[in-house]
Amino acid sequence: MAPALCAICKTERANIKRPKNHARVCKGCFLTLFEEEVHHTIVSSNLFYPGERVAIGASGGKDSTVLASVLKTLNERYNYGLELVLLSIDEGIKGYRDDSLETVKRNAVQYDMPLKIVGYDELYGWTMDQVVETIGKKGNCTYCGVFRRQALDRGAKMLDIKHVVTGHNADDVAETILMNLLRGDMGRLARSTNIVTGDDSSDVKRSKPLKYAYEKEIVMYAYHKKLDYFSTECIYSPEAFRGTARALIKQLERIRPSAILDILRSGEDMARLVPGESASSCGCKGKSKPPAATAAEDDGGIGGCGSNGAASGNEMAAMEKQLRENEAAEELEVDVSKLSLAGRAAESETDGAVPLKTNKNSKPVTRQTLGNCKRCGYMSSQEVCQACMLLEGLNKNRAQIQI
Amino acid sequence: MASTSPPSTSSPAAMSSTTTTATTATAKPCIKCRSNPGTLDSRGQLVCHICFQKFISQKCIKQIGLLNKDVRSSSSQSLSAYHLSQKNSGPPQASSRRYLLGLSLGASSAALLELLNENVEFQLSKGRNAPFELEVVHVSCAAGAGADGGGGGGGLEDDGKGRTTTEREKVEEVVLKRLGGRYPRFEFRVVYLEEVVGLETVDWEGLGLEDFAGSSSTSTTTKAEKLQQLFDNLPSTTSRTDLLRLFTRHLLIAEARKSHCHALLLGSSTTALAELTLSETAKGRGFSLPWQINDGVLGVPSFSPSSSPSPPSSPADAGKKTKMEETGMLVYHPLRDALRKELVTFTKLAGQPTPIAELLPETDSFTTTAAVVSHKDLSIDEVMVRYFAEVEENYPSIVANVARTTGKLMRLFGGAGVADGDGDEEGGGKAVGEDGSEDNDEERLCGLCSMPLDVLGDERWKGELGEDSYRDALVVDKGAKRMKQRICYGCERSIRG
Numbered sequence: 001m002a003p004a005l006c007a008i009c010k011t012e013r014a015n016i017k018r019p020k021n022h023a024r025v026c027k028g029c030f031l032t033l034f035e036e037e038v039h040h041t042i043v044s045s046n047l048f049y050p051g052e053r054v055a056i057g058a059s060g061g062k063d064s065t066v067l068a069s070v071l072k073t074l075n076e077r078y079n080y081g082l083e084l085v086l087l088s089i090d091e092g093i094k095g096y097r098d099d100s101l102e103t104v105k106r107n108a109v110q111y112d113m114p115l116k117i118v119g120y121d122e123l124y125g126w127t128m129d130q131v132v133e134t135i136g137k138k139g140n141c142t143y144c145g146v147f148r149r150q151a152l153d154r155g156a157k158m159l160d161i162k163h164v165v166t167g168h169n170a171d172d173v174a175e176t177i178l179m180n181l182l183r184g185d186m187g188r189l190a191r192s193t194n195i196v197t198g199d200d201s202s203d204v205k206r207s208k209p210l211k212y213a214y215e216k217e218i219v220m221y222a223y224h225k226k227l228d229y230f231s232t233e234c235i236y237s238p239e240a241f242r243g244t245a246r247a248l249i250k251q252l253e254r255i256r257p258s259a260i261l262d263i264l265r266s267g268e269d270m271a272r273l274v275p276g277e278s279a280s281s282c283g284c285k286g287k288s289k290p291p292a293a294t295a296a297e298d299d300g301g302i303g304g305c306g307s308n309g310a311a312s313g314n315e316m317a318a319m320e321k322q323l324r325e326n327e328a329a330e331e332l333e334v335d336v337s338k339l340s341l342a343g344r345a346a347e348s349e350t351d352g353a354v355p356l357k358t359n360k361n362s363k364p365v366t367r368q369t370l371g372n373c374k375r376c377g378y379m380s381s382q383e384v385c386q387a388c389m390l391l392e393g394l395n396k397n398r399a400q401i402q403i
Numbered sequence: 404m405a406s407t408s409p410p411s412t413s414s415p416a417a418m419s420s421t422t423t424t425a426t427t428a429t430a431k432p433c434i435k436c437r438s439n440p441g442t443l444d445s446r447g448q449l450v451c452h453i454c455f456q457k458f459i460s461q462k463c464i465k466q467i468g469l470l471n472k473d474v475r476s477s478s479s480q481s482l483s484a485y486h487l488s489q490k491n492s493g494p495p496q497a498s499s500r501r502y503l504l505g506l507s508l509g510a511s512s513a514a515l516l517e518l519l520n521e522n523v524e525f526q527l528s529k530g531r532n533a534p535f536e537l538e539v540v541h542v543s544c545a546a547g548a549g550a551d552g553g554g555g556g557g558g559l560e561d562d563g564k565g566r567t568t569t570e571r572e573k574v575e576e577v578v579l580k581r582l583g584g585r586y587p588r589f590e591f592r593v594v595y596l597e598e599v600v601g602l603e604t605v606d607w608e609g610l611g612l613e614d615f616a617g618s619s620s621t622s623t624t625t626k627a628e629k630l631q632q633l634f635d636n637l638p639s640t641t642s643r644t645d646l647l648r649l650f651t652r653h654l655l656i657a658e659a660r661k662s663h664c665h666a667l668l669l670g671s672s673t674t675a676l677a678e679l680t681l682s683e684t685a686k687g688r689g690f691s692l693p694w695q696i697n698d699g700v701l702g703v704p705s706f707s708p709s710s711s712p713s714p715p716s717s718p719a720d721a722g723k724k725t726k727m728e729e730t731g732m733l734v735y736h737p738l739r740d741a742l743r744k745e746l747v748t749f750t751k752l753a754g755q756p757t758p759i760a761e762l763l764p765e766t767d768s769f770t771t772t773a774a775v776v777s778h779k780d781l782s783i784d785e786v787m788v789r790y791f792a793e794v795e796e797n798y799p800s801i802v803a804n805v806a807r808t809t810g811k812l813m814r815l816f817g818g819a820g821v822a823d824g825d826g827d828e829e830g831g832g833k834a835v836g837e838d839g840s841e842d843n844d845e846e847r848l849c850g851l852c853s854m855p856l857d858v859l860g861d862e863r864w865k866g867e868l869g870e871d872s873y874r875d876a877l878v879v880d881k882g883a884k885r886m887k888q889r890i891c892y893g894c895e896r897s898i899r900g
Binding site for chain 1: 446447639640641680681683684685686687688689690692693781782783786790794797798799800801803804805807808809811812813814815857859860863864866867868892893896900
């Protein structure tokens with residue numbers, strides 16, 4: 001039997017089965033298709049303007065490396081006129097980040113882009129290794145995620161850049177949609193589907209040009225382009241909601257490859273059904289209203305960590321408790337057992353467990369308004385920004401240990 | 404509010420291992436009545452059988468109360484939704500409510516059956532009239548061979564062409580007979596899945612299945628064959644399970660209309676609604692979730708074959724519009740506040756003289772927790788069932804929260820509302836009121852799942868995904884223009900893969 005030919009060019013051998021739709025194509029056509037699809041996303045969402053300076057959030061992992069490579073290619077092919085800079089965060093995780101930063105440094109040379117590295121230690125006085133030493137492995141992803149969101153923005157500000165692109169892919173977005181469904185957080189679900197978070201009114205705009213790209217295709221692209229990337233996952237593990245959502249996505253993709261895109265479609269449509277959320281998912285609709293939350297604070301609801309990015313170790317258990325308390329309160333029954341249960345829950349939450357974000361699940365979506373953190377002056381919807389809150393806890397702990 | 408039939412306290416052996424922890428040794432008293440020994444763990448509380456059953460019963464009665472009110476108020480407004488579907492027969496007496504219960508023979512719908520019976524008996528014992536009449540319809544799905552999950556399974560034997568009775572159908576027959584004996588007040592009926600062929604609530608032509616349309620006169624055998632063929636040609640197990648679910652609902656709604664019912668009652672538990680939320684999201688039907696999850700009036704389209712003289716056939720668009728008439732049906736999920744595992748336990752406790760669970764078919768052939776065959780052969784629905792079975796175990800409130808928050812999404816018609824700019828969709832989103840069949844000029848329903856089409860979302864999606872989007876594959880297909888926007892994104896996926 002003659003080898004199947006590429007469905008696109010009909011001349012080369014089809015040696016790639018696209019994970020997204022199982023189309024059989026040749027290597028060359030695959031690379032072009034992939035790039036063109038990202039180009040389409042960029043154009044249809046009006047992501048950039050000519051002359052814009054854009055920072056690529058670069059971790060050295062596959063997503064951001066592919067993003068850097070594709071943006072460089074497209075910038076040249078279509079004369080976007082962008083000035084691209086690599087921006088890396090050094091979380092201070094030995095055996096993971098120091099190695100991956102070496103990759104980013106090589107990328108900077110390969111792609112001929114300037115590189116800026118911002119460290120948690122210089123920004124916050126804490127490396128992630130120190131954080132983990134203090135609070136343990138559970139829940140540390142919360143810290144990492146919150147710190148990174150600000151770190152990227154601060155790094156961008158140091159460079160006087162107003163637009164950061166991240167390597168979040170379709171799998172990440174789908175995962176976030178399912179996760180927020182499970183958490184019952186419709187506001188965050190709505191925001192997470194946006195390709196752009198933050199806009200002219202906020203300091204730094206975030207976008208995810210790979211929003212529609214399958215993780216598997218990103219890996220394929222990196223492989224066939226022979227890109228230099230770092231493939232070890234973060235040594236601190238994902239947990240609870242995100243972990244569970246990730247497992248679901250993988251299973252769904254196996255059953256029906258289109259499921260990832262289908263979840264994105266559902267998520268975008270549902271975003272329009274959330275009372276009080278702005279409707280557009282693509283940020284291209286002219287005069288958009290200020291987003292409900294800023295990129296810095298919320299990152300569009302996507303976990304800051306490209307590879308893992310989970311929250312509290314006992315996130316599900318904690319939420320379960322909280323929900324039960326709410327239920328108990330709703331029933332308006334003076335019920336001794338429930339009270340004591342609630343009391344126990346409150347206790348265990350204060351004793352060292354991770355401070356969860358307050359649970360707004362059973363209330364309608366609230367719109368957040370933007371202000372500045374009283375402590376660090378950074379933009380925040382609360383009086384004190386999340387990073388400062390977490391830092392406060394950490395510093396208290398450190399003081400205690402020293403005593 | 405209490406259950407009238409005193410629950411049998413004598414069957415601790417029947418207790419499920421899930422909700423229940425048989426701590427018979429340490430006889431701590433029930434936290435609610437403080438007299439009986441607590442034997443069940445109900446949402447973190449130790450309760451006795453009686454209080455547990457009351458708890459479930461109250462959850463159901465609360466919803467039934469809402470439904471009764473809903474029906475009363477809509478019937479005083481001439482019950483427009485219902486009324487429209489009753490062209491030949493006079494309007495029903497407003498005083499006698501008539502409901503149709505979809506009975507899958509699983510634990511949840513059986514529990515609902517028992518609870519509805521309790522409710523009626525309780526009212527009668529108080530010297531009042533029965534609050535409603537009930538018809539119970541079981542859709543026999545043997546023809547959906549190869550589909551799993553959601554009451555599917557089974558399947559026709561190879562040589563069994565058409566209406567030869569399968570093993571499964573024999574079991575169903577026996578079970579329904581038993582239930583009919585137990586609940587003589589209610590009418591029981593079986594409807595076979597193949598009866599969906601020819602139903603005008605499905606846009607068969609739009610699906611490219613012209614020979615399914617208007618074939619009400621066709622023999623049952625042919626229908627079964629046709630349906631079997633359709634299922635065989637579907638691209639995946641997920642698609643088969645999906646269509647099975649949709650067809651079942653079509654049949655239930657058709658039956659409800661045929662027998663002049665005011666509402667269709669489904670036994671979906673909290674857990675089932677959470678599963679539905681995630682599986683429909685994964686199938687691309689996020690837009691219609693507010694219709695699927697909430698109680699209320701669902702639009703029921705009627706597609707007449709185009710061969711019949713259609714009025715002034717103007718260009719495609721207007722022509723299409725005249726072809727679809729729409730009425731409505733009230734759909735309720737009275738067990739939306741109970742977890743599946745609670746309902747399983749309930750069926751093992753409630754009912755006289757024996758618990759209802761003992762009247763139901765052997766679980767392994769009917770429920771969905773059978774052993775995994777191959778991951779590829781699982782459907783998306785099945786994946787979610789398994790997933791939530793786990794979550795329910797440790798985090799029941801999270802399960803409940805999924806269904807509750809999803810229910811807060813707004814119902815938008817045709818994705819309209821944002822059309823006039825500024826993203827101010829609230830203005831356009833029309834809430835479905837008691838007379839939900841009105842104001843549907845803008846609204847067009849999917850030819851397969853009957854949910855509103857999301858015209859705006861379709862357009863935007865196409866813009867975002869570009870030329871390679873799934874619909875463009877169809878343009879090459881056939882009559883793509885006609886195809887377009889007659890079925891929703893999710894149904895498109897199910898049919899074409």
